[in-house]
Amino acid sequence: TGSSRPQRLLKAVQRNAAKGDPQSVISAIDYFCRHSEWAMNVGDEKGSILDSVVSEVSPTTALELGTYCGYSTVRIARLLPPGASLITLEFNPDYAAVARQVIAHSGLQDKIHLVEGPSGDSIPKLKERFGITSLDFVFLDHWKDRYVPDTKLLEECGLLRKGSVLLADNVICPGAPEYLDYVRNNPRYESRYFQSHLEYTNVEDGLEKSVFLG
Numbered sequence: 001t002g003s004s005r006p007q008r009l010l011k012a013v014q015r016n017a018a019k020g021d022p023q024s025v026i027s028a029i030d031y032f033c034r035h036s037e038w039a040m041n042v043g044d045e046k047g048s049i050l051d052s053v054v055s056e057v058s059p060t061t062a063l064e065l066g067t068y069c070g071y072s073t074v075r076i077a078r079l080l081p082p083g084a085s086l087i088t089l090e091f092n093p094d095y096a097a098v099a100r101q102v103i104a105h106s107g108l109q110d111k112i113h114l115v116e117g118p119s120g121d122s123i124p125k126l127k128e129r130f131g132i133t134s135l136d137f138v139f140l141d142h143w144k145d146r147y148v149p150d151t152k153l154l155e156e157c158g159l160l161r162k163g164s165v166l167l168a169d170n171v172i173c174p175g176a177p178e179y180l181d182y183v184r185n186n187p188r189y190e191s192r193y194f195q196s197h198l199e200y201t202n203v204e205d206g207l208e209k210s211v212f213l214g
């Protein structure tokens with residue numbers, strides 16, 4: 001059978017990006033998605049907002065929900081301070097296999113732990129598995145109807161502390177209305193919307209940044 005879109009995206013990275021150069025991996029994926037095949041990476045426009053929030057938080061421990069091909073994984077990891085690490089959760093093994101190779105090409109594999117499996121199973125094991133007490137930054141980019149249950153799970157597992165920052169992709173398109181309602185009407189969160197566009201299109205979308213108040 002033929003190749004998949006993630007496999008074609010990986011080939012584009014291996015052909016066009018310099019090994020060990022995260023920025024060239026990011027640019028190669030954005031070029032592929034603009035000129036060859038659209039893919040559901042956070043993209044360059046929302047990616048710049050992601051970059052500014054990650055740089056501001058400068059997290060020691062970060063979590064990403066929904067790795068896909070590893071585009072935002074590389075975007076986040078390239079900005080981490082020395083000694084910091086990013087845990088990324090992906091339940092589709094084919095996507096995870098592509099992401100591992102994209103991450104390896106970027107040279108950032110030592111800063112990244114990719115865990116295969118559904119987030120609902122992995123989140124409760126993070127503390128014991130990675131010896132962390134809390135998360136400084138969480139990027140939500142998985143099934144949009146999992147944003148609320150997984151945010152509640154992060155709270156229940158004691159993984160959020162006063163000042164932990166949640167950043168959620170796609171709150172407009174495909175949309176996460178229950179999540180917006182949850183974080184915007186909850187006294188334990190201070191929320192702000194960053195308007196942008198769906199990756200590689202002019203359709204409205206945006207990121208919601210929510211600070212946990214403890």
Ligand SMILES: C[C@H](C[C@H]1O[C@@H](n2cnc3c(N)ncnc32)[C@H](O)[C@@H]1O)NC(=O)c1cc(-c2ccc(F)cc2)cc(O)c1O
Nearest residue numbers: 040066068089090091092095118119141142143170173174
């Ligand atoms: C959900 C996907 C992203 C990945 O998340 C993994 N995943 C899921 N649920 C779990 C879990 N519970 N645990 C771990 N991993 C998990 C999955 O396997 C995908 O690889 N993202 C999207 O569907 C997505 C879709 C669009 C989009 C927008 C307009 C359109 F016309 C069509 C599509 C844009 C985006 O920006 C997205 O992010």
Ligand SMILES: [Mg+2]
Nearest residue numbers: 042141169170
């Ligand atoms: Mg997304």
